[in-house]
Amino acid sequence: MAVQVVFRNRFLPYLLVAPQAAVTLVFFFWPAAQGMRQSLLREDAFGLSTEFVGLDNYVEALTDPRYLDTFLRSVAMSALVAFLSMSTALLLAAMADRAVRGGRAYRTLLIWPYAVAPALAGVLWFLMFNPTIGVVGVGLNRMGIAWNPYLDGAQAFVLVTVAASWKQVSYNFVFFLAGLQAIPAALIEAAAIDGASPFRRFWTIVFPLLAPTSFFLLVVNVVYAFFETFAVIHATTQGGPGGATETLVYKVFNDGFIGLDLGGSAAQSAVLMAIVAALTVAQFRLLDRKAGA
Amino acid sequence: MATLSLQALTKRYDNGVPAVNAVSLDAADGEFIVIVGPSGCGKSTLLRLVAGLETVSGGRVVIDGAVVNDREPGNRDIAMVFQNYALYPHMTVAGNMAYGLRNRRVPKPEIAAKVRRAAEILELTELLERRPAQLSGGQRQRVAMGRAIVREPKVFLFDEPLSNLDAKLRVSMRVEIKRLQRRLRTTAVYVTHDQVEAMTLADRLVVMNRGVAEQIGPPLALYERPATVFVAGFIGSPAMNLLPAEWDGRFARVSPHLALALPGLGAPPGPLTLGIRPEHLGLEGGAAAAVELVEPLGADTLVHVRLADGPLLVARAAAAPAPDAPLALEMPLARLHLFDAAGNRIPWEAPSAALEARPCRPVA
Ligand SMILES: Nc1ncnc2c1ncn2[C@@H]1O[C@H](COP(=O)(O)OP(=O)(O)O)[C@@H](O)[C@H]1O
Ligand SMILES: [Mg+2]
Numbered sequence: 001m002a003v004q005v006v007f008r009n010r011f012l013p014y015l016l017v018a019p020q021a022a023v024t025l026v027f028f029f030w031p032a033a034q035g036m037r038q039s040l041l042r043e044d045a046f047g048l049s050t051e052f053v054g055l056d057n058y059v060e061a062l063t064d065p066r067y068l069d070t071f072l073r074s075v076a077m078s079a080l081v082a083f084l085s086m087s088t089a090l091l092l093a094a095m096a097d098r099a100v101r102g103g104r105a106y107r108t109l110l111i112w113p114y115a116v117a118p119a120l121a122g123v124l125w126f127l128m129f130n131p132t133i134g135v136v137g138v139g140l141n142r143m144g145i146a147w148n149p150y151l152d153g154a155q156a157f158v159l160v161t162v163a164a165s166w167k168q169v170s171y172n173f174v175f176f177l178a179g180l181q182a183i184p185a186a187l188i189e190a191a192a193i194d195g196a197s198p199f200r201r202f203w204t205i206v207f208p209l210l211a212p213t214s215f216f217l218l219v220v221n222v223v224y225a226f227f228e229t230f231a232v233i234h235a236t237t238q239g240g241p242g243g244a245t246e247t248l249v250y251k252v253f254n255d256g257f258i259g260l261d262l263g264g265s266a267a268q269s270a271v272l273m274a275i276v277a278a279l280t281v282a283q284f285r286l287l288d289r290k291a292g293a
Numbered sequence: 294m295a296t297l298s299l300q301a302l303t304k305r306y307d308n309g310v311p312a313v314n315a316v317s318l319d320a321a322d323g324e325f326i327v328i329v330g331p332s333g334c335g336k337s338t339l340l341r342l343v344a345g346l347e348t349v350s351g352g353r354v355v356i357d358g359a360v361v362n363d364r365e366p367g368n369r370d371i372a373m374v375f376q377n378y379a380l381y382p383h384m385t386v387a388g389n390m391a392y393g394l395r396n397r398r399v400p401k402p403e404i405a406a407k408v409r410r411a412a413e414i415l416e417l418t419e420l421l422e423r424r425p426a427q428l429s430g431g432q433r434q435r436v437a438m439g440r441a442i443v444r445e446p447k448v449f450l451f452d453e454p455l456s457n458l459d460a461k462l463r464v465s466m467r468v469e470i471k472r473l474q475r476r477l478r479t480t481a482v483y484v485t486h487d488q489v490e491a492m493t494l495a496d497r498l499v500v501m502n503r504g505v506a507e508q509i510g511p512p513l514a515l516y517e518r519p520a521t522v523f524v525a526g527f528i529g530s531p532a533m534n535l536l537p538a539e540w541d542g543r544f545a546r547v548s549p550h551l552a553l554a555l556p557g558l559g560a561p562p563g564p565l566t567l568g569i570r571p572e573h574l575g576l577e578g579g580a581a582a583a584v585e586l587v588e589p590l591g592a593d594t595l596v597h598v599r600l601a602d603g604p605l606l607v608a609r610a611a612a613a614p615a616p617d618a619p620l621a622l623e624m625p626l627a628r629l630h631l632f633d634a635a636g637n638r639i640p641w642e643a644p645s646a647a648l649e650a651r652p653c654r655p656v657a
Contacts, residue, residue: 195367
């Protein structure tokens, strides 16, 4: 139940909200509005003239075959990151939930990767998998596997995906562990007495009870993979080789700041904003329905 | 339909203190065994050992002649009703009851028939499609029972199944559990800290204290001949009066002003405990005493009386004594229970000659 607060002074509530509102306004609404405006304009490469072009930028961006490629690549990367990081996290959380001895240390260690900045996570993995100096990369080549993520697009894509997933495992782990610990032990014991194998207990009792947590994490992970992989990509492949690791966000950056097509880049970011908004709305809808049931 | 036998069953948790210490028990087919004792005495642990939810540290659990120590809970053919019911929140009532049968690959039509029959017995038919969150406490309790009976297990295990219900519901569910067990004739082990529940349900009662089974027997036998001071104090409400006394070979001295002659008692001199139930204390004739408190219960009255310079006792009387009237407390020797310093019962029959003599006399 919400607590109703009554203010004597009519202006005090507005004053209290003002700082937060100002921050949101300056750092979110204003740039967003600028971006929207920009997406309707076209500027020449030297920034000397600007003209209003309506939805031309959108049409151009969305009909570009490279855009569709990038979109599909982003979706694939999100799906892979979400699946890899969530399934690994769930497995680790299930094990941490059972660990009695040293459980605390185990948990602390598992949470650490979250403190690593995405860019560093990327660099770390690329260093390990570097074909000439990386421990794993050199090993792979010695084993006769032609490994070079700087030349092979598929390999670069895999490495970016794995690095991004690795970093996200910690975050998912914390939520899954909390979700698991909220399930009463008696439920699992009742299922054991009811003759369910550990595997069956997990699929028929634990997993359904984790569904709200899983859905929340799914949305968070998809959003993460769409946007925050930027740092991983920028610090490692810069979208290469040959655009193999270019995602929607990276393309916005590339087209805008490297290609200096500010209008087209702004139109693409408007599309991205719409995607996030849709995901968020979907999440709230589903969580509401769960809470209402 | 099965027997259950516990043989020197012991459980030590990591801290090394035995939570269950060498408990032995043989339950006949269809018998209703109730384990009663104060909180923390190891009742739940004992039940969990039988269920297979804890590993055994020593001794054996034998169900229907087979040692089940190393069997998974699901392979012991037992069913358990938990204190907080442990219903699966994401399944309907029917789903909860069917779960155990599904895991055992019982054919679907058979599952449906069994669930329907169990639902009829427990009057759950209307609720089969509901989820646990949509049920009242009493209904959840019935579903938990339904989940247990639908599988027709060899042994029922109950861990304080009624302690989350209000007082009225508890009484009716108690009757229902007893009736159900009689009807199904399934061996049952029922854990409770409530001695009324224990007395009313049990064919045989196990009184536990600090992991040890202090006494095992029919409820009335325990009531009439408690084997230890602990059982004497635990069974019966209000509790038995327990008076520390000093035995000198002829008299048991309770207070500076009161000593009881216990003819024929061969115990060596030393401290002992005298026990007498409230309903066996007489308020006419005997030692001088003062009324401290009167509690009318309707059918009878509890009178708290203090012996001169001595201990406080509770007597169950038909009517309240007149206020401020001098009172004399009578302790019939034949009703006296004697316990030694270690708390064990001292076998003693009051000789009939002593019964005729004045049983309780003030000493100068
Ligand atoms: N998992 C456990 N680890 C360590 N000690 C435990 C555990 N479970 C119970 N105990 C201890 O064992 C004793 C008996 O507990 P329990 O069987 O739950 O008692 P009851 O059910 O009679 O209240 C208690 O002292 C309790 O603290
Ligand atoms: Mg208990």
